[in-house]
Amino acid sequence: MQTFIKTSNQIIEYQLQLKNFYKQSECRQVVAISGGQDSICLLNLIENFQHKYQNTKNKNNISYIYIDHQWRQDSYEQTVHIINYIRFINRKIYVYQLPKNLLSEKLCRTYRYHLFTKHAIQHNSRFIVTGHNETDKIETFLNNFFRGSGLQGTTSLIRQSKINRHTHLLRPLLKLKRSDIYWACKKLYLPIWSDNTNYKYQFERNRTRYELIPYLKKYFNKNIESNINLLLKNCYRDNEYIKQSTIKLYLTIKHPLYIAINHNKLRKQNFTLQIKTIQLFCVYNLNINLEHQKIVKTLIDINTNQVHKYFIIKLDHLKMHINNQWIYITL
Incomplete structure (x- = not known):
């Protein structure tokens, strides 16, 4: 009962x-x-x-x-x-x-x-x-x-x-x-x-x-289900913190008028926040969920190239343009 x-x-x-x-x-x-x-x-x-x-x-x-x-x-x-x-x-x-x-x-x-x-x-x-x-x-x-x-x-x-x-x-x-x-x-x-x-x-x-x-x-452990539940609670809190930090960062670095983000400010952040911010940028503006590996490769290219150098990264039917300050996307 x-x-x-x-x-x-x-x-x-x-x-x-x-x-x-x-x-x-x-x-x-x-x-x-x-x-x-x-x-x-x-x-x-x-x-x-x-x-x-x-x-x-x-x-x-x-x-x-x-x-x-x-x-x-x-x-x-x-x-x-x-x-x-x-x-x-x-x-x-x-x-x-x-x-x-x-x-x-x-x-x-x-x-x-x-x-x-x-x-x-x-x-x-x-x-x-x-x-x-x-x-x-x-x-x-x-x-x-x-x-x-x-x-x-x-x-x-x-x-x-x-x-x-x-x-x-x-x-x-x-x-x-x-x-x-x-x-x-x-x-x-x-x-x-x-x-x-x-x-x-x-x-x-x-x-x-x-x-x-x-x-x-x-x-292994007879209480494995309870332990996993406890792990999930902790992971959920961590994930919520990362989400909030990502949104704050995106609002800080986005262009006031155009669909673009400032990669100079982005590169100063933790690499996980960089990945999440690029994901948010693409989903919010283009309704596209880029694969994790593509985002990582894009960020590596951004972080390793010279700041003043202009270059383009092709993502399927899109092109990600990076100039000395901004990341923006064209069809």
């Missing part, structure tokens, strides 16, 4: 955070569900809270979205099961299908978040809610770590993030372990749909979940 109380408190805390938005205006939410234990538990707790505290102004502010990957033979049956359950609780559900030949985890994840964002914008939803838990955060960290991601990649799974000016991504269950959520689902007899793809080792996340983490717990 203590586990369920802990789980319920997380949802109540999440809903109370949105109360200010409810007072200001109608705050629409779209909740991403999959039929698994995480999303069904999230659905149940949100509905219980809404039933207790809803009013006429916001009773229709929640809808659900389901992405059918078409990976399994029972995909159609699972979709029907979820639609029937959402109809039973008198809510709206939107179902999207991904192409059948999409078997890459990374590509499917990209498709999913694009669909979530597009749907939220079209339906004027301010919040996208997902059922990610603490175990998902650890698995994401390990997968990104093996890919060579930096601080931003390894700490990307956080409780609240901003997608654009009006849309937020919320993960209210991020402090709960998968085992706690499983216990709550069993206690409440929730209609979970068992997904056999969660046990196929051809997927990297499943190998991390069932082989790597148990191996680390058995042979």
Whole structure:
């Protein structure tokens, strides 16, 4: 019972955070569900809270979205099961299908978040809610770590993030372990749909979940999950500090009128800040996310060339011009 109380408190805390938005205006939410234990538990707790505290102004502010990957033979049956359950609780559900030949985890994840964002914008939803838990955060960290991601990649799974000016991504269950959520689902007899793809080792996340983490717990440290969580908290704080320092530096060195930055001032800063500032410059002005190695090579060229020398660095279909003071880009 203590586990369920802990789980319920997380949802109540999440809903109370949105109360200010409810007072200001109608705050629409779209909740991403999959039929698994995480999303069904999230659905149940949100509905219980809404039933207790809803009013006429916001009773229709929640809808659900389901992405059918078409990976399994029972995909159609699972979709029907979820639609029937959402109809039973008198809510709206939107179902999207991904192409059948999409078997890459990374590509499917990209498709999913694009669909979530597009749907939220079209339906004027301010919040996208997902059922990610603490175990998902650890698995994401390990997968990104093996890919060579930096601080931003390894700490990307956080409780609240901003997608654009009006849309937020919320993960209210991020402090709960998968085992706690499983216990709550069993206690409440929730209609979970068992997904056999969660046990196929051809997927990297499943190998991390069932082989790597148990191996680390058995042979290295039984508290490995708690230690990784502590590491992620520290990394997140460091990453936030670097972000703020990058923004301050960019605002200091950018040209007051033109799309350009002062490389003489940039070169005096730490190399990590130089990299982050170039990334911010390209993303903010050109909506281009340059590869890390290209940015490093560009900065090496800038730092090693004579200050008075003018030169050009080619970046795909762009040209980065460097004169004696400024960096600017032309098509």
